Amino acid sequence: MEPRDEPDPTTWWERYGHRLGGDPVAADHVGEPVSEDPSPAPAPFEPDLLLRARGPVPDRGWRRWLHVVTLGRVDPGPSAAQLAEQDRLARVRSRLAGTHRVAITSLKGGVGKTTVTACLGLALAEHRGDRILALDANPDAGTLADRLTGHTDRTVRDLLDDLDRIDSWTAVSRYTSLAGRLQVLASEQDPAAGEAFTRDEYLRVDAVLARFFSVMLTDSGTGMVHSAMSGTLDVADSLVVVGAPTVDGAGRASKTLDWLVAHGHERLVREAVVVLVGRGSREIDAAALQEHFRTRTRAVVEIPHDPHLGTGGRIDPARLRPATREAFLALAAAVAEAFPARVSSTAT
Ligand SMILES: Nc1ncnc2c1ncn2[C@@H]1O[C@H](COP(=O)(O)OP(=O)(O)OP(=O)(O)O)[C@@H](O)[C@H]1O
Numbered sequence: 001m002e003p004r005d006e007p008d009p010t011t012w013w014e015r016y017g018h019r020l021g022g023d024p025v026a027a028d029h030v031g032e033p034v035s036e037d038p039s040p041a042p043a044p045f046e047p048d049l050l051l052r053a054r055g056p057v058p059d060r061g062w063r064r065w066l067h068v069v070t071l072g073r074v075d076p077g078p079s080a081a082q083l084a085e086q087d088r089l090a091r092v093r094s095r096l097a098g099t100h101r102v103a104i105t106s107l108k109g110g111v112g113k114t115t116v117t118a119c120l121g122l123a124l125a126e127h128r129g130d131r132i133l134a135l136d137a138n139p140d141a142g143t144l145a146d147r148l149t150g151h152t153d154r155t156v157r158d159l160l161d162d163l164d165r166i167d168s169w170t171a172v173s174r175y176t177s178l179a180g181r182l183q184v185l186a187s188e189q190d191p192a193a194g195e196a197f198t199r200d201e202y203l204r205v206d207a208v209l210a211r212f213f214s215v216m217l218t219d220s221g222t223g224m225v226h227s228a229m230s231g232t233l234d235v236a237d238s239l240v241v242v243g244a245p246t247v248d249g250a251g252r253a254s255k256t257l258d259w260l261v262a263h264g265h266e267r268l269v270r271e272a273v274v275v276l277v278g279r280g281s282r283e284i285d286a287a288a289l290q291e292h293f294r295t296r297t298r299a300v301v302e303i304p305h306d307p308h309l310g311t312g313g314r315i316d317p318a319r320l321r322p323a324t325r326e327a328f329l330a331l332a333a334a335v336a337e338a339f340p341a342r343v344s345s346t347a348t
């Protein structure tokens with residue numbers, strides 16, 4: 001009798017068996033003769049082999065719905081958006097050896113530096129287990145702490161005055177306030193005293209804080225020539241340059257890069273992340289704008305206009321639009337890509 005023309009069970013099982021709760025490994029042995037060896041060597045204990053290989057469960061949209069109503073028997077797999085988010089999270093969680101200092105700068109004032117510092121810090125702190133600091137080095141009564149915690153009673157000036165006594169985490173935390181898991185250090189609130197925050201003072205504060213924090217974000221204040229700025233740039237491991245998707249906003253960001261190159265910071269510029277905040281006009285060629293900065297720097301991230309950020313008040317991450325959260329996660333991932341000794345957390 002002719003054998004029946006059946007579908008190839010190996011192929012089908014290998015492709016779909018695990019989604020129905022089967023063990024696809026077993027399919028490898030279909031049709032193999034049973035071993036004649038009476039005393040096979042004991043297989044080493046491999047915990048991973050005891051787990052059925054399953055990919056990530058879909059967490060949104062129709063894919064999640066289908067997975068839930070079929071009790072996981074039908075698994076359409078994650079969407080491209082979910083995979084992209086997981087990739088960003090893996091990059092944000094990259095391991096970091098030592099302390100990484102990020103300076104957030106721009107030649108132009110009012111372009112969004114403080115908001116970017118705050119939301120970048122919140123994104124890093126939310127997804128990482130180590131200590132993240134957002135430090136306001138603005139000489140003109142900076143608003144970073146106002147936007148994050150509202151606590152400006154202890155400032156970087158107080159920390160500087162007591163620097164010799166800072167020998168423990170408890171001592172440091174007396175000068176910072178908490179927004180979620182992000183530590184925030186306010187700037188001097190008296191603009192006249194702020195002028196006295198010199199390069200040396202910045203470096204002394206930095207040296208002490210670096211013993212306690214893995215990532216230090218410095219909101220540098222407006223302009224590139226105030227006294228603390230040269231200290232910030234001298235110790236920065238990487239740079240975020242903030243601009244806007246407009247001809248003048250992008251022009252100022254480009255001039256910021258020129259200024260940095262002219263003052264010996266070519267490496268920082270090559271590795272910089274440019275952030276374009278807000279809406280651009282339809283008349284702007286957004287692709288050409290991105291291309292311009294891509295040729296000069298490591299990455300470009302666009303942050304959309306967000307009504308909650310537009311209030312200029314205290315930032316509540318839960319009130320940000322999903323697209324804004326996504327954009328700041330993309331920024332955090334781009335920044336974390338420059339972390340030294342990067343080891344993907346998914347590989348561990
Ligand atoms: N993505 C955004 N969507 C809507 N509004 C925003 C966004 N980013 C920043 N803003 C608003 O723009 C204004 C200026 O932002 P911000 O204070 O961050 O700028 P800055 O560069 O730090 O200014 P300065 O140079 O004075 O320190 C604020 O009111 C802020 O809330």
Ligand SMILES: [Mg+2]
Nearest residue numbers: 113114143221
């Ligand atoms: Mg500011």
